[in-house]
Amino acid sequence: MVSAILPLVLEDVELRRQGKRILGPVSLTLEGEGITVVMGPNGAGKTSLLRAMHGLERINRGRAVWQGGAEEVRARQAFVFQTPVLMRRSVLDCIAYPLILDGVERKMARARAETAASQVGLDVTLTAPASVLSGGERQKMALARALIRAPEVLLLDEPCANLDLHSTAEIERVLIAARDRGTRIVMSTHNVGQARRLADDILFLFDGRLIETGSGDAFFAGPETPEAMAHINGDLLP
Amino acid sequence: MNDIVEGLWQAARLVITLDPGLAEITLRSLQVTLTATVIASVLGLPMGAWIAVNRFRLRRFAIAILNALMGLPPVVVGLIVYVLLSRSGPFGVFGLLFTPTAMIIAQVIIITPIIASISHQAIRELWADYHDLLISLHATRAQRIKTLLWDGRRALMTAALAGFGRAIGEVGAIMIVGGNIDHATRVLTTAIALETGKGDFGLALALGFVLIALAIAVNLALHMLSGTERGSRW
Numbered sequence: 477m478v479s480a481i482l483p484l485v486l487e488d489v490e491l492r493r494q495g496k497r498i499l500g501p502v503s504l505t506l507e508g509e510g511i512t513v514v515m516g517p518n519g520a521g522k523t524s525l526l527r528a529m530h531g532l533e534r535i536n537r538g539r540a541v542w543q544g545g546a547e548e549v550r551a552r553q554a555f556v557f558q559t560p561v562l563m564r565r566s567v568l569d570c571i572a573y574p575l576i577l578d579g580v581e582r583k584m585a586r587a588r589a590e591t592a593a594s595q596v597g598l599d600v601t602l603t604a605p606a607s608v609l610s611g612g613e614r615q616k617m618a619l620a621r622a623l624i625r626a627p628e629v630l631l632l633d634e635p636c637a638n639l640d641l642h643s644t645a646e647i648e649r650v651l652i653a654a655r656d657r658g659t660r661i662v663m664s665t666h667n668v669g670q671a672r673r674l675a676d677d678i679l680f681l682f683d684g685r686l687i688e689t690g691s692g693d694a695f696f697a698g699p700e701t702p703e704a705m706a707h708i709n710g711d712l713l714p
Numbered sequence: 715m716n717d718i719v720e721g722l723w724q725a726a727r728l729v730i731t732l733d734p735g736l737a738e739i740t741l742r743s744l745q746v747t748l749t750a751t752v753i754a755s756v757l758g759l760p761m762g763a764w765i766a767v768n769r770f771r772l773r774r775f776a777i778a779i780l781n782a783l784m785g786l787p788p789v790v791v792g793l794i795v796y797v798l799l800s801r802s803g804p805f806g807v808f809g810l811l812f813t814p815t816a817m818i819i820a821q822v823i824i825i826t827p828i829i830a831s832i833s834h835q836a837i838r839e840l841w842a843d844y845h846d847l848l849i850s851l852h853a854t855r856a857q858r859i860k861t862l863l864w865d866g867r868r869a870l871m872t873a874a875l876a877g878f879g880r881a882i883g884e885v886g887a888i889m890i891v892g893g894n895i896d897h898a899t900r901v902l903t904t905a906i907a908l909e910t911g912k913g914d915f916g917l918a919l920a921l922g923f924v925l926i927a928l929a930i931a932v933n934l935a936l937h938m939l940s941g942t943e944r945g946s947r948w
């Protein structure tokens with residue numbers, strides 16, 4: 477499936493905050509299918525890059541261009557935040573919320589939310605307030621909420637950061653299934669094993685710059701930069 | 715001290731015998747203030763939310779004005795409404811002066827800033843939590859405000875109750891625009907002022923206790939009503 481809102485083209489995108497360059501200049505093109513994994517140490521700019529792609533950050537220089545009108549570009553992508561945003565509602569209503577915004581009737585939205593919850597393996601009392609969820613459950617809730625509109629592009633910021641091995645495997649299955657349905661996925665992770673398992677492509681960020689890109693296989697077979705090498709080998713950088 | 719005990723007794727007696735005079739002014743108090751609270755909430759709650767959610771040039775200024783308006787002296791509000799509604803005033807043709815409607819208008823002016831300001835505070839915190847999500851999900855402006863009002867409803871109820879509390883105990887403005895006319899615009903607070911003036915402290919105190927009981931009853935009733943939606947407890 478060719479996504480109508482792709483390719484996404486970033487041209488010399490630069491983010492500056494409080495007089496400091498926190499990202500960029502980054503140029504890249506996102507197209508085709510598959511899972512792109514964004515890697516890099518803490519503070520490298522992974523969150524900033526994903527948020528800039530999604531249009532949540534003010535871009536100071538350069539630009540990020542999606543295809544199509546602003547309306548459909550926003551409607552056809554979803555974002556899973558590094559810290560899940562909890563609404564003061566039941567778990568079910570949190571997941572159903574994007575559908576409610578789309579004007580789907582409440583009963584129908586809830587039924588679909590229930591399906592979405594079971595798809596991500598969220599096995600909790602769905603009528604309970606979202607605030608009772610554990611860290612891992614919150615992330616599953618956020619993923620279910622992101623998937624419920626069946627987005628063409630799904631951006632995830634460390635979706636498995638609080639998950640145990642079992643849940644991580646579950647989420648990876650969900651992501652792979654979404655990819656196989658044609659959803660273009662961009663996600664960040666610190667889990668090198670996960671990156672190996674999922675990455676069709678790698679974006680490696682270091683100190684706000686995109687210093688290495690390529691296919692997952694090539695990247696893990698032999699990264700070109702010492703920073704990437706050190707990162708995937710778990711070495712402590714100088 | 716004796717006066718207070720005597721007042722309590724008299725209050726009990728008035729309530730138990732369902733004194734028609736008392737019932738009349740109590741109901742009028744409730745009617746005027748509840749109407750004013752509903753109108754002020756309909757105006758103030760979205761206003762507070764709107765200021766919280768939108769960035770506009772005079773935002774700080776608007777918030778400052780709102781906070782200043784919270785402290786409006788009721789007597790001055792009463793005076794202004796009086797002038798506006800008086801026969802020679804711009805709205806004189808409606809003949810509203812010395813009617814419960816005039817009292818409602820005055821109370822709405824007094825409590826709308828309070829309700830807007832408290833709801834602005836509450837919604838601003840909620841907005842900080844929800845901001846990224848609502849932007850990401852591409853919620854329209856109206857949808858954002860609706861979501862924030864709904865999810866913040868508990869805090870907003872507190873805002874409305876604060877407005878109610880201020881209005882039910884207010885006397886300066888409604889005395890001026892209502893005139894404290896028996897069987898027409900007399901309410902608990904104006905009756906208390908009248909009886910105090912006449913030196914009938916017992917009756918004034920009795921009315922005072924009824925007023926306090928009324929305020930407590932309305933608060934409890936609202937909390938109980940909202941407590942019935944068990945599914946959405948936080």
Ligand SMILES: Nc1ncnc2c1ncn2[C@@H]1O[C@H](COP(=O)(O)OP(=O)(O)OP(=O)(O)O)[C@@H](O)[C@H]1O
Binds near residue numbers: 493522
């Ligand atoms: N609003 C801001 N003001 C100032 N500095 C910021 C701001 N936002 C981000 N930064 C800085 O930008 C850098 C990149 O942040 P970012 O969150 O993108 O990193 P990250 O790669 O996602 O890190 P992590 O792995 O810890 O999540 C950090 O050094 C951060 O402190």
Ligand SMILES: [Mg+2]
Binds near residue numbers: 522523524558633
């Ligand atoms: Mg991050």
